[in-house]
Amino acid sequence: MTDFDRIFETPSQQTEAGHTRGNRVFRKHSTMVPSKPFDYSSARKWAPNADFNDLASFYPSEGEKQGVIPQAQLLELSAKYMELWQAKMPTSKKLQDAGRKNMLFGVFGSYQKDWETPILPFAKNCLGGKLWDVDGNEYIDLQFGDTPSMFGHGPENPAVRAAAESLMNVGIDPMMGTEEQAVTAKELEKHFQLPVWMHALTATDANRYLLSIARCVTGRPNIAIPNFTYHGTIDETQKMMPEPGVISRYHEMPQYYGEVDQGTKIFTWNDLESLEECLKDKSVAVVMMEPVMSNFGWAWPKEGWHQGVRELTRKYGTLLCYDETHTLGHAWNGSVGAQGITGFDMWACGKAISSGIPGAVFGMNREVADYVEKWQLQAGFFAGAGLGFLGNALTGNTMSTTALRVTMQEVMTPEVFDPLLAKAAFVRDGMEAVFVKYSAPFRAEMMGNRLCFHFISDKCHDPLTGITQIGFGGLFEFAHAYLWHHGLLIMPFFNMFLICPQHTQEELNRFLEVFDDMIAIIMGKKEG
Amino acid sequence: MTDFDRIFETPSQQTEAGHTRGNRVFRKHSTMVPSKPFDYSSARKWAPNADFNDLASFYPSEGEKQGVIPQAQLLELSAKYMELWQAKMPTSKKLQDAGRKNMLFGVFGSYQKDWETPILPFAKNCLGGKLWDVDGNEYIDLQFGDTPSMFGHGPENPAVRAAAESLMNVGIDPMMGTEEQAVTAKELEKHFQLPVWMHALTATDANRYLLSIARCVTGRPNIAIPNFTYHGTIDETQKMMPEPGVISRYHEMPQYYGEVDQGTKIFTWNDLESLEECLKDKSVAVVMMEPVMSNFGWAWPKEGWHQGVRELTRKYGTLLCYDETHTLGHAWNGSVGAQGITGFDMWACGKAISSGIPGAVFGMNREVADYVEKWQLQAGFFAGAGLGFLGNALTGNTMSTTALRVTMQEVMTPEVFDPLLAKAAFVRDGMEAVFVKYSAPFRAEMMGNRLCFHFISDKCHDPLTGITQIGFGGLFEFAHAYLWHHGLLIMPFFNMFLICPQHTQEELNRFLEVFDDMIAIIMGKKEG
Known part of the structure; x- marks a missing residue:
């Protein structure tokens, strides 16, 4: 094949209309974003020289x-520690080279590409808080697949065990109601306030x-999100404001036809003035955001x-x-619970809520639910049976529902969370003590079982400072290579890591010991 | 809450601009669809009086x-058999009533709503080819969750057993490469021709x-699909052409901003002239369609x-x-294999390809893959790590990959398929014999392990006739109520059903026995 005229070779171009490829504009001036100047003072x-158009400019050189x-x-x-670490992976290298033949980027799931290491590590298995690779290297896992398995890999997590038993005894997809679904929905209300739920x-x-x-309920066309957020592979949430008055896609791979300045308004996190500028024309159906903004590093909500x-x-x-x-x-009741946030209309969650078994939930208040049900009655036959516009054949399946129920009832409880948070606090306090010991201008933070080290000492309330604190350009890269080489698997794309219920005191001590050496090297108190 | 001014009460309206709700038009005249008159002759x-704007007009009254x-x-x-059947479900009724409190439409997964029966059946479990409900009724399952579990529920299917074992021994999400991924991708090439694969x-x-x-590869804005097709919960594929020159959404619940006439062109299945009208402006990136069109009933491809x-x-x-x-x-090599279709550029499949364990795959030719990889290198940091624009944290997970591999290697083989297709042919032949016995103007069809009975005798090549053959308006409703009441679970929204490897000869005989009675009643040869 290949006798047809693809536009394979059209490069991206900067034109008067904006940044384009082919006939698509993916970055342009727009009134969908506020024109108010960015506040770079904290970054x-x-x-x-921090400038949102250039990631390299965010290196915290003042340190x-x-x-x-x-x-x-x-x-x-x-580079030295990356090389030392990668030298321990000859089998991974062989598998990676072979894998390129039949897989895009040589990976089967796109998140695996996020390692961006010369050799992609290949896993043998992971159980509880540990992970073993195909070369026999043992790791203390602190990434858990970027969150899904953060309550522990494998059968030490009761929800995973229950999911496996369900596969063997119940069968995954009767495509009917099950008694467990209603029990699970009631648990969701107990944990996360909203009364009406569905599964995805x-x-x-x-x-x-x-x-x-x-959009259906309000009859309005737009959504609004904070700048530099992530809500999954949704075109309309994969947009950002690189400078005031300019909207851009994250990438040039749009799934939908829509122009870059259609459908999405963007405001600045922690800036009510900027939010009001988005909302005041009453075209916005919904504001979607996180309780704590957590894309690169965190931006805590201001009072x-x-x-x-x-x-x-x-x-x-x-x-x-x-x-x-x-x-x-x-x-145990989420960040909305931890922060005492109430009165929201909708709430969504995936990944860890079913202990890593595929599954997610979306909840809504009764008023919204009543309207959707009423609308559906009016809407005629195409909106009824067979089109599944809010789910697919496996939504509500028995395995995912069981994993979700057991996670709610046996993992996301004060009884499990109290000791889990105590472990996380022990590590946070330990990192802080290390910073004091070496007078390092850094910061440790804890949000439940999620920890972070930041390469600036100020608390961060905006995503600009959020990028700065990651230390891209040297600190980020060294910290990752050093920890990975020493058997501590933190997440590849930010300085976050997770504590799971199965981590032992010995493992936490080991982390702090390596962390101490790492900070000593960064502060010039030890040979690297 | 509720002091804010939602547009809850805006009804749908027919205006000059088209069919609207709020400020959205969801049906309008458009050049995105051909103006060529529909050929209703076969329907x-x-x-x-068949008219695509009115489902009721498709009843095959000439029978x-x-x-x-x-x-x-x-x-x-x-109505009589629906009442008899539903009387056997007091526990389901109780669970359904209770479930309305915490679940939208009273269901946790939207496909459960597709039953549209007064009482939604609630399942206890399903194993092999059988299903039991919460009231103790036993069914021969012929729907398998609308396809996902069509190779058998539970551990009698080796892929389901392997998935459960993987959960217990391997852990679901290392977020790394695994050796099994490359093996699985190679199996996909062996089955479905294309060389490069990824998981969803x-x-x-x-x-x-x-x-x-x-869209990325071609630089073109539009896609094209056949009229009245289904490709999942994608706005742009949930559109249709209810009459020549008119485009409409299936429903008023758009996930994206895009206008109804943006992004999607629609052609008529089996009509090359109509397709060429869509393609000739060279704005179409991709034609997406099924090897056999199978939304309501089937429309076979013409020679x-x-x-x-x-x-x-x-x-x-x-x-x-x-x-x-x-x-x-x-x-065993899909409908593209069965039909000898070659030379396509992309191929996607979900549901049964992992034996009902959540998972799907998408494949592409080497030229497309090379371009995507090259593009990614050029596209800069936002298109790189952390954004996961072609997947999420669980794509490529160990459980789904194992289920997929085992399905390819141990289920989708000629060894399993030959006897499976022989069973399906036995049922198809049996249904045909019943039609002959009662001189019924009906038709039985088989596409692999999927069977269908149609309430017209002509083979169908277009979706208009496709709706006619379903028998909505009496035949469809009676057949479903009668079969369900007699313990035969066919799919709720069309006359399709599936044969699984575990179905016994006794079960197939039982189906044909009930089917014989059903056709006798429809033909007035037996009291109903």
């Missing part, structure tokens, strides 16, 4: 004035369905932010939806 | 001239990602259709993608 305190070794030296050390297979789908319901968002959304007739996929471990 | 032979009892009598019988969690996602890749589509798509630089989710059981 530029550490990275004097060197407080003893951090030079950037060039960190990059050298990072992924957090992306849960969010997609809520956006769809919000009054959530309440202010609720007041503004009410004022302009916009629904308010929280996506808790990344913040679920904040407490 | 109107049986349903003289009465050949002995079918009157429509009114069928509706009475349908649902067939919808597999299709979404392929649409996205197609030369697939080859003609390939030639036209090549001529206009459009990619060609098959969605095999519903046709997979046609042969």
Whole structure:
């Protein structure tokens, strides 16, 4: 084949209309985003030239004035430890090379590509809080597949065990009601406040369905999200504002026809003025955001932010939806519970909520639910049977429902969370003690069972500072290579890691021991 | 809450702009669909007033001239057997009533709503080819969750057993490469021709990602689909052409901003002239369709259709993608294998391909894959790590990959398929013998392990006749109520059913025995 005229060779171009490829514009000036200038003050305190158009400019070079070794030296050390680590993976290398023949990018699931390491590690298995690779290397796992398995891999997690038993004894898809579904929905209300629930297979789908319901209920065309957020593989949430008044896609691979400035408004996190600019034309169906913004690093909500968002959304007739996929471990009742957030209209969560068994949920208040049911009665036959516009054949399946129920009833309980949070606090306190020991201008943070180390000492309330604190350009790269080489698997794309119920005191001590050495090297107190 | 001004009460309206709700138009005249008049001749032979705007007009009333009892009598019988069946479900009724408190429409997964029966059946479990409900009724299952479990429920299916073992021994989400992934991708090439593969969690996602890749590769904005098709919960594929020159959404619940006439062109299945009208402006990135069109009933490809589509798509630089989710059981190598279709650019499948364990795949030719990889290198950091625009944390997970591999290696083999197809042929032949016995103007069909009975005797090549043959308006309703009441679970929304490897000869005999009685009643040869 190949006798047809593909536009394979059209490069991206910067034209008057904006940034384009083929006939598509993926970055342009737009009134869908506020024109208010960005506040770089907090980011530029550490990275004097920080500019959202250039990731490299976010390196927190001011840390060197407080003893951090030079950037060039960190990059050298990072290369050294990456090489040492990768030398332990000959089998992974062989499998990766062979895998390129039949898999896009040589990986079967796109998240595996996120390692961006010369050799992709290949896993043999993972159980409880440990992971073994195909070369026999043993790791303390702290990434859990980027959240899904954060309550523990394999049968040590009662929800995983129950899922396996369900496969053997119940069968996965009768495509009928089951008694367990209603029990599970009631548990969801108990944990996360909203009364009406449905099941999806992924957090992306849960969010997609809520956006769809919000548009239907309000009759409004737009959604609004904070700048630099992530809510799954949804075109309309994969957009950002790289500079005031400019909207851009994250990438050039649009799934839908829509133009870049259609459908999505973007506001600045923790900035009510910017949010009001988005909402005031009353075209916004729903604001979707996280209880704590957690894409790269975290941006904590300022005092009054959530309440202010609720007041503004009410004022302009916009629904308010929280996506808790990344913040679920904040407490047994989620980050909305931990922060005392109430009165929201919609809530979605995937990944860990079913202990890593594929599954997600979306909830809504009774008023929204009543409207959707009423609408469905009016809408005629195409909206009825057989089209499955809010799910698919496996939504509500027995295995996922069981894993979800057991996670709610046996894992997301105060009894499991109290000791889990105590473990996380032990590690957070340990990291803080290390920073004091070496006078390092860094910061440790804890959001439930999720921990983070940041390469600036100020608490962060905006995503600009959020990028700065990651330390891309030397600190990030060295820290990852060093920890991985020493058998500590933190997440590949940010400085976050997770504590699971099965981690032992010995494992936590081991983490802090390696972490101590790492910070000593960064602060020039130890040879790297 | 509720002090904000939702547009809850805006009804749908017919305006000059088209059919609208709020400020959205969801049906309008458009050049995105052909203006060529529909050919109703085959449908109107049986349903003289068939009109795509009115489902009720598709009842095949001409059958009465050949002995079918009157429509009114069928509706009475349908009500009688529905009542008899539903009387056996007091526990289901109780659970359904209780479930309304915490679940939208009273169901946890939207497909459960598709039953549209006064009482939704609640399942206890399903194993092999059987299903038991919460009231102790035993069924021969012939629907398998609308396809996912069509190779058998529970551990009698080796892929389900392997998935359960994987949960217990391997852990579901290392978020790394695994040796099994490459083996699985190679098996996919062996079965379905294309060389490069990736994993998704649902067939919808597999299709979404392929649409996205197609737009990226070709630089073109539009996709094209046949009229009245289904490819999952994708806005752009949930559109239809209710009359020539008119495009409409299936429903008023759009997930994306896009206008109804953006992004999607629609052609008539088996009509190359109509397809060429769609393609000739070279705006179409990809044609997505099924090897056998199978939404309501089936529309078989006419001689030369697939080859003609390939030639036209090549001529206009459009990619060609098959969605095999519903046709997979046609042969051990899918319907593309059964029909000898080759040279397509993309292929997607979900549901049964992992034996009902959540999982789907999308494949592409080497040229497309090379371009996507090259594009990704050029596209800069936002398109790289952490954004997962072609998957999520659980794509490529160990459990789904194992289920997929074992399905390919131990279920989708000639050794399993030969006896499975022999069983299906036995039932098809049995149904045909019943039609002859009662001189019924009906038709039985087989596509691999999927069977169908149709309430007209002509073979169908278009979706208009496809709706006619279902018998909505009396025949459909009676057949379903009668079979369900007699313990035979066919799919709720069409006259299809599936034979699984575990069905016994006794069970197949039982089906034909009940089917004989059912046709006798319909033909007035037996009291109903």
